[in-house]
Amino acid sequence: MFHLPSPSSMEKPLTVLRVSLYHPTLGPSAFANVPPRLQHDTSPLLLGRGRDTHLQLQLPHLSRRHLSLEPYLEKGSALLAFCLKTLSHKGCVWVNGLTLRYLEQVPLSTVNRVSFSGIQMLLCVEEGTSLEAFVCYFHVSPSPLIYRSEAEETDEWEDVSQEQPPPGSGQQTPGCLGFLHVPSQTWDSPLQPSPGGGTEIQLQREPPDGALY
């Protein structure tokens, strides 16, 4: 399914998806199969437990095909946008405050908080002009990416979630690492957990457990 881009298109910068991953109980071992870098063509990128997925995660609660990231172009735009769709029949995927069930989908923003089957994922989109392929860089976070509030939902949390830029706005937040527990390694170094330290600057309320499975 993966096609190498033609030499002429190699000159155009690729759209980058910077993906941080965290699992509260399994830790980094949950992501042992995840490569540090994954380049993919413009077909939907499949994530799940199955062997036919492009990003395979060996987690028991994960569906064989759990979700897809589909690149596409908005009308009038020359930059790749992404649509996340739930492919799991039994589980659901929480994306930026929305719970997606089977075949439900949502366009991604510049910064996205995604949770499914206990996995927390922070996904940042950095625009590129190539329409042949895009590249994912993966990083394992030693600390949570989505804050789990023990308090009831309040207007304050709703205000926080509304601060995210609208989908397709092209608005780049000033370094998506500013929303993360900042790692000591660079994005290009081999995938390994970073040591502790640093402060989480902005987090979003995690959905109740029932919504994650």
Add this chain to the structure above:
Amino acid sequence: MSSFEDADTEETVTCLQITVYHPGQLQSGIFQSIRFCSRDKLPSSEVVKFGRNSNICRYTFQDKQVSRVQFSLQLFKQFNSSVLSFEIKNMSKKANLIMDSRELGYLNKMDLPYKCMIRFGEYQFLMEKEDGESLEFFEIQFILSPRSLLQENNWPPHRPIPKYGIYSLSSFQSSSPTEMDENELMNTESLREEM
């Protein structure tokens, strides 16, 4: 009989009926890979590709002017909806896809209304969706039209079309109900022989 009475209730299935036409369809055999009138049952998560490359596409057209992958169809579920919806995506870098009056460029996608006309080059596809209950499967059925589906042949139609049966333009050409002339209907068997 008891197994019929005790069996789980079958769900109806979303069906997309695609009526196709190309002015050179009789001479060129471009639709020879398509099985007309039969319903293909597919998993609802499948991305259905249409084009020239049989290794990639589920439905292929024997025409070098068709892109290796021309367009794709996939199902999704809108929030707060109990039925499945289709979206169409242009996969061709060379040809724009025209959906009714809207133009889709490369990698542009759009929700498919219940009924619409898809065009690229000289190809015409009338797509009509029939809702079903099942979220697991859907069906695609191809119908071959003997004549153009465009405006000069009363497209878009101003009268409701039959829910079942083969689409026929003759049903729109009179103001009162008339018997359908069986000679008006395309006999796919005779057409295959001509091809």
